[in-house]
Amino acid sequence: MDAPASASASGPIGIIAGSGILPDLVAEAAIANGRGVFVVALDGFADKTLTAYPHIWARFGEAARILRQLRSAGVRDLVLVGGLTRPAGLGYLRDVGLSVLWRALRNLDLFGSGDSTMLQRIVTALEREGFNILGAHEVAPDLVLPPIDLGAVSPNAKTQTDITRGFTAALGLGALDIGQGVVVARGRVLAAEAAEGTDAMLARVAGLRAQAARDGRRLKPLGVLVKAPQPIQDIRVDMPAIGPETVEGVVNAGLVGIAIAARRVLVLDPEEVRRRADEAGIFITAREISGAGESTGE
Numbered sequence: 001m002d003a004p005a006s007a008s009a010s011g012p013i014g015i016i017a018g019s020g021i022l023p024d025l026v027a028e029a030a031i032a033n034g035r036g037v038f039v040v041a042l043d044g045f046a047d048k049t050l051t052a053y054p055h056i057w058a059r060f061g062e063a064a065r066i067l068r069q070l071r072s073a074g075v076r077d078l079v080l081v082g083g084l085t086r087p088a089g090l091g092y093l094r095d096v097g098l099s100v101l102w103r104a105l106r107n108l109d110l111f112g113s114g115d116s117t118m119l120q121r122i123v124t125a126l127e128r129e130g131f132n133i134l135g136a137h138e139v140a141p142d143l144v145l146p147p148i149d150l151g152a153v154s155p156n157a158k159t160q161t162d163i164t165r166g167f168t169a170a171l172g173l174g175a176l177d178i179g180q181g182v183v184v185a186r187g188r189v190l191a192a193e194a195a196e197g198t199d200a201m202l203a204r205v206a207g208l209r210a211q212a213a214r215d216g217r218r219l220k221p222l223g224v225l226v227k228a229p230q231p232i233q234d235i236r237v238d239m240p241a242i243g244p245e246t247v248e249g250v251v252n253a254g255l256v257g258i259a260i261a262a263r264r265v266l267v268l269d270p271e272e273v274r275r276r277a278d279e280a281g282i283f284i285t286a287r288e289i290s291g292a293g294e295s296t297g298e
Contacts (some may be wrong), residue, residue: 018082
């Protein structure tokens with residue numbers, strides 16, 4: 001695995017934390033590698049476990065306060081990580097007042113765009129404020145895979161065709177800022193991820209299988225979940241992820257495996273992911289893919 005990034009090599013790493021376990025994993029990795037952390041836990045999103053670290057609770061719109069606290073804590077390197085529901089509009093940010101960041105976000109037409117463009121504009125605004133933006137994978141490199149098969153099962157020749165078709169489809173849809181994943185079986189795209197996310201997409205596929213069973217059709221397991229970042233995506237702030245729940249969703253959908261872009265998709269709790277995949281008899285493979293998440297700031 002690559003060595004962790006340490007761009008400023010001093011001071012704590014700031015973590016603007018949304019929902020899920022990823023903020024905790026990044027904080028643990030930073031501390032294990034000799035860096036302190038300062039967490040901005042976003043109200044309504046971040047987990048209470050983050051109170052174990054130096055932190056503040058803040059609303060997303062409190063940019064002036066967030067910037068002031070980050071600077072007071074000596075933060076230069078900053079990670080934006082965890083789930084965050086897209087706000088309905090600029091009114092969500094009104095309490096920012098006259099801060100420099102508010103003016104930057106307003107002038108960048110933050111929400112008049114797709115998610116990838118929106119996030120890139122947030123990054124641009126924070127960089128203008130003097131922060132160095134790091135990706136979760138740069139702080140916690142063990143959460144991404146090199147080109148390998150993870151676990152005991154490998155894809156067979158028939159599945160290779162679905163994997164290739166899946167990456168082509170995922171990158172094509174990603175170029176339109178639509179999603180980060182597809183399900184492919186027998187060379188056909190069965191489902192494409194949109195705003196609902198991977199778990200909901202897999203649930204839709206499981207529903208199709210359940211309907212087939214009700215109609216008296218017995219389907220063998222087939223098909224692959226393929227995940228890759230969008231070509232326009234800055235993976236420092238919006239890297240796709242899979243985890244143990246993804247494996248469960250794939251199994252419930254009757255698929256035979258998961259293919260991800262190597263070094264471009266986070267694997268949350270890799271050992272548990274491997275264990276569940278082996279137990280279910282499905283494969284997880286990471287492939288080197290050109291054009292996936294190239295807009296990274298690296």
